[in-house]
Amino acid sequence: QVQFVESGGGLVQPGGSLLLSCEVSGTLIRVYDMGWYRQAPGKQRELIASITTQNSEKYQDSVKGRFTISRDNDKDTVYLQMNSLKPEDTAVYYCNVDETRGSLMSATFRQRHSNIWGQGTQVTVSS
Numbered sequence: 331q332v333q334f335v336e337s338g339g340g341l342v343q344p345g346g347s348l349l350l351s352c353e354v355s356g357t358l359i360r361v362y363d364m365g366w367y368r369q370a371p372g373k374q375r376e377l378i379a380s381i382t383t384q385n386s387e388k389y390q391d392s393v394k395g396r397f398t399i400s401r402d403n404d405k406d407t408v409y410l411q412m413n414s415l416k417p418e419d420t421a422v423y424y425c426n427v428d429e430t431r432g433s434l435m436s437a438t439f440r441q442r443h444s445n446i447w448g449q450g451t452q453v454t455v456s457s
Contacts, residue, residue, distance in 0.1 A: 332356035332446050334425055339451030342415055350410040350451060352425030360403035363436045365428030366410045368421035369450070379410060380428040388431070392418075415455045422450040 338350040350366070365380035378390045379399040387399055398411040408425050424447055429437040 334448030336451040352408040370421040
C-alpha cells in the first residue's frame with residue numbers, strides 16, 4: 331500500500347522559513363515525477379511545485395523564487411524549502427506523484443491511486 335507522510339509544518343511569522351518533508355512508502359519515487367500541493371481553507375487543492383525524474387523543477391507563480399522542491403530517491407523523500415513565507419501561504423500541504431509533466435508512468439500511478447493522499451502538514455503564517 332502506497333503511503334505519503336508529510337511533516338515539518340507549523341506556525342511561523344511572515345518572512346519566516348520552513349522545510350517540509352514527505353516520506354513515501356510502498357513504491358519507489360525514483361520512477362515518478364513528484365509534486366507538492368496545498369489546500370487553503372475553502373479552496374481546492376492545487377499543485378504548487380513539481381520535480382521530474384530528471385530533476386526539472388516547476389513552480390506556481392505565487393511561490394516562484396521563494397519555494398524550492400527537491401528529492402532524495404535513496405530515501406524516497408521529497409522536500410519543500412519555503413522561504414519568505416506570507417500569510418497567503420497558510421494551508422495544508424501534501425505531496426504526491428505529479429502527472430502534469432508528461433510522464434506516462436506518473437499518469438498511470440495517479441489513475442490507479444487517485445484517492446491516496448497523506449494526512450498533510452499544516453502551515454500557518456501569522457504574526
